[in-house]
Structure formats: C-alpha cells, structure tokens
Amino acid sequence: MQTLSAQTDTISPQHLRLNTGFLQPGVKQYLVYFQAPAHSNWLGLSLWTREIEKSSWQQEPVFRITQHWYSEDSTRYLESYSINRAADFSPLYHAETRGKEQKAYRWSAREITGDTTANNKAAGFKLAFDSPSYNWNLDMETFEMLPLKAGKTFVIHFYDAGLEPPKYVTYKVTGSEVLQLNGRQTVDCWKLFTEGDSPRGHYTQTFWISKDGHEFLKEEDFFGGFYRYKIKLSGAAPHLPERFSR
Template identity: 35%
Template sequence: MLKKKTMVVLVLAMVCFVTNVSAGDTIRVNRGMLETAALKPGVNHYLVYIKMYKDKPSSYQHIWTRKVTRTLLNNRPVINIYQSWEDQDSVLHTASSANDAATMEPLRHQFWWKNTGTVDVDFVQKRVRENAKEISQKDTAAATKKRWNAFVTAKDSFCLNWHLDLEIFPLLPFREGVVFEIPFYDPGTTAPLTKAHYTVAGSETLETFDNWKVDCWVLTHTEKGNQEKFWISKRTREVIKMEQLINDKIYRYKLKLDYKG
C-alpha cells in the first residue's frame, strides 16, 4: 500500500478548480526576500520524463535526486544542495551548490556532465575552472569565452542559481496575481544573468487516485517556444509537479517522488 504522499506523483486527475486572477504587481526578488527557513534538510527524488505530444507514451525517463543540508563554510551558514541525475543505466549529471543560508545567493557551484566533464564556479574567489583549468577574459575559445562573459554578468550582482529552481520557488512570498522578477543565472553555462518573470496564476488542487487533495500555488513562466507551469504545495512548501511545453509539441514533466533515499 503506497503512502498518501507517494500518490501525489501519480496525479492523473488534476484539478478541482483554478482561481482566476487579474494582472498584479511585479515584485523584483532581492536580497533577503526568500523565506529560506522553509527549506527543509533531506533527500528528495523527482521523476523526469518527456512526451512527444501529450497523448504519446513517455520517453527519456530520468530520476533526479536532490539532497539539502545545512552546514558552515568558513564559519558562514550555508545551504548545500547536491543533485544526481540518472537515466536507465548511468549517472548523467551531478551538481553541488553552496548558497548563503539567509539569502540563497550562490557561493560556489560545481557540476559534472557525462560527456563534457566538470566546471567549478566560485563566487567568493570570483573564478571559474573548466576541467581543473582556470579560465579568464584572455581565453579565446568560443564556448569558454561565452562561459566567462556570462559569469562576469553575475559575479558582482545579486543573483540566484537557476539550477536550483525547484528549491527556490517554494521560498517566494506568494500571493495571487503577483509577477516575480527573479535575477536567475545558471552558473558555469554560457547563458548570462537573466531577469526571468514568473506569475502566480492562482491556486489549484491536485487530486490523487485515493482522493487525497493537495492545495497548491500555480506558478507560470512563458517565453518564446517555452511554457512552464509549476504546482507548489502550500502546506509542505515543495514543488509537487512541473509541466513544460516546448515548441508547442514536446511535453516535459517533473513529478516529486516521496520516499527516503
């Protein structure tokens, strides 16, 4: 017999109602705005998969493991988040992120991809390493130069780590109709600091097979060729589900699995 929380990932019957809201104020997320105390230490797992059109079978199934811990870094309270992404027979990606415990500002972000190697981004020392080699504005290789220039846009500004969106979204000060302008940066990539806009579209109730209901905030994000919708539990402050539509045909899902690793 599965636990009731586990049944959340089996959501097929979706929704009792959606609250309609009018356009609201824009809130620029800044230092100290996130409710970081709500981020609980522990291990979370997500099933991630794709559908080529909504009525097609799922494919590219991955399991994402995300571990949250609270520690000290040079006597500074930090929130560490470790990620491991697995497909059917191997680990594809790992990432370790240290963030200021009060603001969630990134202090260090290290990641590894199976086919490309490692990148280490240090916001305190203001340096980036590719496969253990430090890079700078002197590098001329196109990808390396873009990676460095992207880091320059973020290193001296308040930003949040876009690679940690599933942990950051539940910490926002939600109210219906508000638009959050979030200074997001995915450390170590070639994409620069972005002011991304996410709208609280209302409230929605997810219903499981055993009629257990989860009251959620609905957070949406739209840009060219990409639409995202996140369901965030009001009670437990965690992302329960994400649905993404890419180029009007590819659906991508993230569903939280509730079990201990």
C-alpha cells in the same frame, strides 16, 4: 528594466530576499519524463534526486545541495553540488560533473569565476555581474521560498553558471489547484507560470507549490514539440545514491 505593477516583487539578494525558513533539509526525488505527442508509444524517463543539508562553509552557515540525474543512458548522468548562504540563498559555489568532465565555479555578488579544482574545464571562466543573482540550477528550491499569494508576479534575477549573463525572469501566480497525491490525500497548491523564447522556440512552464508546506510538487513544460513533467515522489521511494555506493 520596464516599469512593473505594484503587485510585482523583484526577487534578488539586493531586493526582496527569499524566505530561507521555508526550505526544508532532506532528500527530494522527482520522476522526470518527456512526452512527444507525435509519438504515441514513447516516453523519455529519468529520476532526479536533490539532497538539501544545513552546514557551514568558511565559517558561515550555508545550504549544501547535491543533485543526481539518472536515466537509462549512463552518459547523460549528471551530478551537481551547490553551496548557498543560509541567510538569503546567495550562491557561493557550484560544480557539475557529466561523464569525465567537471566544471566548478566560485560565485559572489560581483562575479563568477572558475574554481582552482583539478581538471576543471571552467578554470578560465570569468564573468562580472552588474548585480547579485540566484542560481538558476536551483530554481525548484527557489520557488519554494517565494511569498506566493493570489495575483502576485515575481521577477527573479537568475543565472545559469557558465552561460550567458544573468537575466530577470518573470513568474506569475495564475491561480491555485488541488492535487491528489497517494492514498487520496489532497494538497492545495499555487500555480506559478512563466513563458519565453529560446533557440528551440517558444516555451511555457507551470509549477505547483503547496500552500501550507511550500513544497515543489509538480512541473509541466512545453517546448520544441515536447512536454516535460516533473512529479515529486513520496518518501517511500528508495534513496538511490546510497544504493549505488554500496
């Protein structure tokens, strides 16, 4: 990896660890929407719920994180379930279900392998790691646990289960901004920025994390000619999974 400045922190389970004391249990819901500047009368809307619980797994304290991604198209619904070590947020297990297809993985510092769960489409998957990584599917939670401050740069070792090998991704604190929430409440936030290239071209991402509560409040991305926004909803929003199960 290239030589980094003194202001850069390498974030991984074997380098500088995340501060898991910042991660608060509970339900967090986000309005996620796409905007295509070339189509002035269209928005793509969805809602994500992310529930964080403190629990135990194989006699070890863990975080259990359950996600539901809803939209007007039921075929795009996704449910994921992740288990991470409470001490340092190291991934231990990750599963995703979309439609009738499930992929489930056992995760360690050395490798990731398909789980023995019945009908697991990833049962034969195996990938060895050179070093431990964090679950990229939980980037929003990861950012809440960073030691954010002015001028900082973070290089995070991320991996997206079942895809290409892990890589280091650079995120920079580019400044701060005061967001106005419901009821004219204002919150001072750090702005975290990253950019890179993908098969769809160059992309940029900006994240707003509150300075006091370490809450992930907003995200704005641009890629492939589209903007994508994620906005955290207030606690007044109903918890949808509970109502679907009735």
